[in-house]
Amino acid sequence: MAATLRNFEPYIRYCRFLVMPRGAEEFTDTDDGVVIEYGEIRCRVMGHGGVLCGHKVGTRGALVTHVIKQHGLEVAHSDNEGRPSNIYLREVKEWYTNMMMEHDRQVAAETRAA
Ligand SMILES: [Zn+2]
Numbered sequence: 001m002a003a004t005l006r007n008f009e010p011y012i013r014y015c016r017f018l019v020m021p022r023g024a025e026e027f028t029d030t031d032d033g034v035v036i037e038y039g040e041i042r043c044r045v046m047g048h049g050g051v052l053c054g055h056k057v058g059t060r061g062a063l064v065t066h067v068i069k070q071h072g073l074e075v076a077h078s079d080n081e082g083r084p085s086n087i088y089l090r091e092v093k094e095w096y097t098n099m100m101m102e103h104d105r106q107v108a109a110e111t112r113a114a
Helices: 009-016 060-071 086-113
Strands: 028-030 033-035
Touching: 009 086
Parallel strands: none
Antiparallel strands: 028 033
């Protein structure tokens, strides 16, 4: 769990979930490789059958290793690992917030349909 995000509620939920949040989408692919966000610990490589890998590790670094070794992909270099800037952190928090909100939205929609 990334220290800078450890009091951030959507991130705490993301880390505690037993499965991949439903709002999670496939890694963004760039010329430099896939983008792994700050603090990410779950693999978002799209597997067969349109299901995300979902493999969970302890740190972003371990996730980078997993993506390279298990999926044979390149990972885009991040300048924000050591001391993330406030602007970058704000974007990351928004990203986690949106993912968890989408999860809650989908679960609520299913509950209504049931
Ligand atoms: Zn994976």
